[in-house]
Amino acid sequence: MTDLWQTLKTASDSGRPILLYGMGNGADKILTVCEAYGIPVADFFASDGFVRGHSFHGKVVLSFSQACEKYGAENMIVLLSFASSRPEVLETIGRVASACELYIPDVPVCGTELFNAEFYATHLDEIAAARSLFADEESRRVYDGIIKYKLTGRMDILRATESEPAYAYRHILRAEGFVTAADLGAYNGDSIRDLRQYAPALREVIALEPDRRNFRKLAEYAAALGESGDSLTVHPLQAGAWSHTATLTFHGSGNRNAGLTNAPAEAKGNILPSTADNPYFGKTAEVPVTALDTATEEIFGGSAHIDYIKYDVEGAETEALLGSRAIIARDAPALLVSAYHRSADLFRLPLLVRELNPDYKLYLRRMAGVPAWDINLYAVRN
Numbered sequence: 001m002t003d004l005w006q007t008l009k010t011a012s013d014s015g016r017p018i019l020l021y022g023m024g025n026g027a028d029k030i031l032t033v034c035e036a037y038g039i040p041v042a043d044f045f046a047s048d049g050f051v052r053g054h055s056f057h058g059k060v061v062l063s064f065s066q067a068c069e070k071y072g073a074e075n076m077i078v079l080l081s082f083a084s085s086r087p088e089v090l091e092t093i094g095r096v097a098s099a100c101e102l103y104i105p106d107v108p109v110c111g112t113e114l115f116n117a118e119f120y121a122t123h124l125d126e127i128a129a130a131r132s133l134f135a136d137e138e139s140r141r142v143y144d145g146i147i148k149y150k151l152t153g154r155m156d157i158l159r160a161t162e163s164e165p166a167y168a169y170r171h172i173l174r175a176e177g178f179v180t181a182a183d184l185g186a187y188n189g190d191s192i193r194d195l196r197q198y199a200p201a202l203r204e205v206i207a208l209e210p211d212r213r214n215f216r217k218l219a220e221y222a223a224a225l226g227e228s229g230d231s232l233t234v235h236p237l238q239a240g241a242w243s244h245t246a247t248l249t250f251h252g253s254g255n256r257n258a259g260l261t262n263a264p265a266e267a268k269g270n271i272l273p274s275t276a277d278n279p280y281f282g283k284t285a286e287v288p289v290t291a292l293d294t295a296t297e298e299i300f301g302g303s304a305h306i307d308y309i310k311y312d313v314e315g316a317e318t319e320a321l322l323g324s325r326a327i328i329a330r331d332a333p334a335l336l337v338s339a340y341h342r343s344a345d346l347f348r349l350p351l352l353v354r355e356l357n358p359d360y361k362l363y364l365r366r367m368a369g370v371p372a373w374d375i376n377l378y379a380v381r382n
Contacts, residue, residue: 003117004103004153005037008077017042017071021064021096022082023056029107030081031057033114042076043067047092064096078102080155085369093155093370103153104371108343110315115150115343123347130347133354138163139364146346146372155370162368169198172363172378173334178307180300182206182292182327184241184320185312185338187214189221192234195310204233206299210240210287235299241313241320242289249284291323306333315341321352328356335379339364340372353379 012018018034018041020027027044034041044056045067054061067076078100080093096102106115113119120127127147134140145161148154169175175198183192186207196202207222209215215238222234240248296304306327313320317337327333335353339345350362360379367374 001117001120001151003120003151004105005033005039005116007152008034008039008079008103009037011077012039017076019067019071019076019078020044020081021078021093021102022046022080023054023061024082026083026107027056027081030079030105033105033107042071047096068099073100076100079153080104080370083369083371083373085367085374090368090370097155102155104149104155104158105153106150106372109341109373111342113343117151119343120147120151123344126344126347126351130350133350133362135361135363139362142364142366143346146366146375149372150343158370158372159368161366161372163365165194165367166198168336168363168365168376168378169195172365172380173198173308173336174380175199175308175334176201178202178334180204180304180306181308181310182208182296182306182324182333183310184208184292185310185314186218186236188217189234191310191312192221192232195308196232199308202232204235204300206235206237206292206295208237208239208241208290208292208295210238210289212238212285237290237295237299238288239295240287240289241292241311241316241323243291243319243322245288245290245294247286248289249286292320293324293326296327306331308334308336310336312336312338317341317345317349318352321349321356325356328353332357332359332381334381335360335377337377337379338375339377340375346375349377353377 008018018039020030020041023044031041043062044059045062045064048063048065051061051063062070078096080102084090131140131143134143142161145157149158175195178199179201181195181202183205186192186209192205192207207218209218215236219236222236225232225234292309296306309324311317311320321337337349337353339349353360353362359382361382363378365376365378366372
């Protein structure tokens with residue numbers, strides 16, 4: 001099987017120029033992989049109208065028009081190196097893709113394992129085992145499409161895996177029945193606000209967020225609810241979700257990608273830098289982490305029943321699931337688990353969820369945007 005990186009190596013060896021569309025953290029990760037494969041990157045460009053004399057890795061950032069004039073749109077290969085779900089940005093990316101050969105490389109948000117042909121072959125049995133767990137054909141179609149995209153980098157394959165979040169909330173999770181919930185990776189409370197659109201009966205939410213700036217906004221949101229006499233009570237806790245109580249190192253960038261850095265080491269022979277080593281990832285701080293089982297006991301007591309748990313914890317999903325194993329076994333709450341931060345999440349997380357509670361039915365959906373982020377694994381009581 002030939003993957004994107006092998007395709008790019010062959011193209012660059014034949015003299016075709018490889019250009020990166022975008023700058024920053026994503027571009028750095030793609031550059032690292034290209035260097036490992038011996039793929040030279042000729043230049044960097046940004047959308048027309050967004051170039052302001054920037055330089056990146058010692059090169060002046062071109063506009064798309066300048067790049068086409070310099071290399072020829074029909075000759076250059078473009079690698080998208082930023083993420084977006086905004087419709088107007090996706091439309092602009094589509095225009096670039098219609099003018100030249102464009103790929104969207106899959107590099108992990110967290111960890112170092114690259115989903116290439118070797119990785120796919122190594123984990124083929126686990127990939128097949130996870131696929132067999134999905135409860136509907138749409139989940140299997142999305143799963144197959146995401147894997148094909150990860151190996152090829154093709155935008156048309158990736159965009160074909162998209163779906164609307166409303167469908168999952170209404171028809172898979174059936175959120176209208178939720179009364180109690182836990183939001184692990186609550187950010188500033190935005191995911192709680194989103195949930196309320198579909199869960200009008202919601203009354204209590206435990207919200208964990210380790211980043212101090214995000215937590216401050218989350219706490220302000222919780223306080224405002226209380227002051228207004230709202231029927232919803234949010235219990236904010238400044239901590240990361242983990243398998244047990246501890247103190248870990250946290251990269252507090254103040255954005256959605258802020259995360260714990262003491263996550264498990266991955267396989268040897270990796271070629272990507274970890275986020276802990278990434279200079280764009282913010283300053284480090286020591287933060288407490290806790291198991292949801294423990295936090296729920298402390299806040300609600302032993303008789304609490306949790307209807308729903310959301311896990312979006314920037315690569316710590318495995319540990320967070322293990323830290324809520326008692327609740328999962330006892331209550332079988334509906335789960336939404338982000339399954340895209342690490343390359344192995346796509347198959348290891350479904351296998352883990354089914355192990356924690358064999359009664360779950362599993363579904364997979366992906367929200368709109370590029371690259372293959374916002375992949376959601378859903379688990380509901382059988």
